[in-house]
Amino acid sequence: MILITEFMDEDAVARLKAAHPTTYAPELADQQDDIPALMAGVQVLIVRNRTQVTEALVQSAPDLKMVGRLGVGLDNIDLVACKAQDVIVCPAVGANTLSVAEYVLTNAAILLRDAYQARARMLAGEWPRGDCSGREVAGRCLGLVGFGEIARVTAQLAQAMGMKTCAYDPFLPSDSPLWKGTEQRDLEGVLGGSDVISLHVPLTDATRHIINADRLAMMQSGAVLINAARGGTVDEAALAAALQGGQIAGAALDVFETEPLTQEAARIFDGLQNLILTPHIAGVTVDSNIRVSAMIADLALEQLSQE
Template sequence: MTKPKVLISDKMDPNAARIFEERGCDVDVITGETPEQLIARIGDYDGLAIRSSTKVTAAILDAATNLKVVGRAGIGVDNVDISYASGKGVVVMNTPFGNSITTAEHAIAMMFALARQIPEANTRTQQGEWPKNAFMGVEVTGKTLGLIGAGNIGSIVAARALGLKMKVVAFDPFLTPDRAVEIGVEKVTLDELLARADFITLHTPLTDETRNILSAENLAKAKPGVRIVNCARGGLIDEAALAELLESGHIAGAALDVFESEPAKESPLFGKPNFICTPHLGASTTEAQVNVALQVAEQMADYLVNGGVSNALNMPSLSAEEAPKLRPYMKLAESLGSLVGQLAHGNLTQISIEREGSAADLNGKPITGAVLAGLMRQYSDTVNMVNAPYLAKERGLDVREIRHDREGVYHTLLRVTVGTEQGDRSVAGTLFGSEAPRLVEIFGVGIEAELEGNMLYIVNEDAPGFIGRIGTLLGENGINIGTFHLGRRDAGGEAVLLLSVDMPIPADVVAKASALEGVKVVTPLAF
């Protein structure tokens, strides 16, 4: 078996390469290349490990014909075109926890530096002055800290602030009341936070919803004398408006580790009173650099070698421990999706994926992804679990996941139902011996079959002699039958025949089969 090949294109801890090798990957470390050089090289690799220097653009992804995963050693993925990568079926991972403590500590350090005006006091003292009476700081004890974003890093900042005897309020639409209690913060609206906070720290990604969250309007709403810290992402604050409010004194101080445009060679904030800044140092500690490098190597190797998915931004998580258990279910799910996609004609409007029995207790997202991959293969020959949900969304398909606690006839069951202009069409399958996928129902007709290779689906009138006629037709055309599966609704009613054959069935043979007496539908299938 050929080992997956990984390229490390940015400088990172050398132990990352060792981990790739120990876990079954071949790895090359080639840093500092131009985009053109990377485009020429990337087609040889299954994985690309980066930090912030490499820009994973559409042009690079187009050239990356074998690429399966991009791993960012760090949290920010502004340098990766995630949407385009998803369309190409490439998993994008980051390491959101490797530098969390480091970034949180930097925010706390910046808060203290603001409160006591340490940078300016240091500069003037080293210039030979003794400006003891020029600086009057404030204590943080008893003050209110406002968190914009209470996720992983925000919750660490909250814990440190509570240890400093501060009161912490948080604005985060995804923060549940129970989680707020757990981390010791009060959940508030953004307007409430602005009105109450003595210090504000930002801990949210840059999205369409969060861009310019501290706009000129919102900054004007802030409590007079507030001090603002941003160690998250540039673009969250209107920098020009912040500069004006520092000049006016409405905002007592600001500390930025990130800027809207980086590297920040110039800024309206430079030189403003009580403004301090650092050159994006939030993750710059020895411990953090080692952690994120090791973590990205572990994650990428798990995916390339074992199929485990963790910290992916465009695919459901699937641990390396879950992968072997889920693999037969995902094979079944993909086959069912493919079957219903090949048979349900017309404009598909919705799809539901139902799990019952043992399947109900499993991680449903990978199963849904596998169903969609099978279904969307009718529309794209490069579809996989990563880009299938995006293709489904582009086609306006309403995807529903349903979990049943009930026990049915089978110990485990997956059912896939698509809504079409002609009504719902449903197929169902199970696992034999927890490993072997089997179809057990097709459009309401019970039938047991393996779904693999080339097959022929026929709906006909249940009448004597039909099996002989179809067998003769295929034999006369040199087509060997592998397996034969029959089902029917009622005696003498509508019957279903599903047979596997050793070769693709030519169009003229399909036409001849369609012309046989009693035949209603003939559809060649491929799995």
């Protein structure tokens, strides 16, 4: 039996339903207290980032063999509990890489150009041409905090646009060929020497608030920050203060400490015109959803074929 608790491509769902009893209930992401009662007999659980796969949930499913993650982050899955019960966890590694890389560079171009917040002024009869010239991405430096697969693809696309790239990643050996074309720097060097800073790290004790007030102060006044990695890696109150005070030029956030944003969490961003907010969709396009869903469906069918 398969249970899918968040949205998935319809063709992939149809393939699963044709092969095994499958419950497709994406509304459960908003009704998580109802999930444990549905876990009896479930062998494969398919989730995105909102469903919390806790120890209690895993223990409520004695037949569970696999958790499929429609994405790559595993913050919402208790990996220790899964391992203790011999449940394999399968993220869709690589399937949404291009979507995230394109998101980063799209927002870099928008923030550097500084021309896309003029709509209200233009509709009010102004013609603020002098305030909207902005900067090109070509010749600017993209600094990557973390240099995994998504960051490396982002660097390749940035280089094709004429950007220089640098990165900080203490876990990638300095002699790795993967550094080719990208300058290795320490964290302070990336933050202080980049026009665009993009985060590509998981949320751990070491990376929580890796961008805080002190680190924001290291950035150039014209720099922009993009977080399409994990909520909690940026101190949102410190970022809002830096944007409000003109300490940095702009930011784009796709992930947040609290998701969905509560009114209280959103209030700190009120009035900021140099901030782009999106609802955790950097890796979700029509195209990537098809790839991610197909990959997890294939893995689920392979797992169940072994039963």
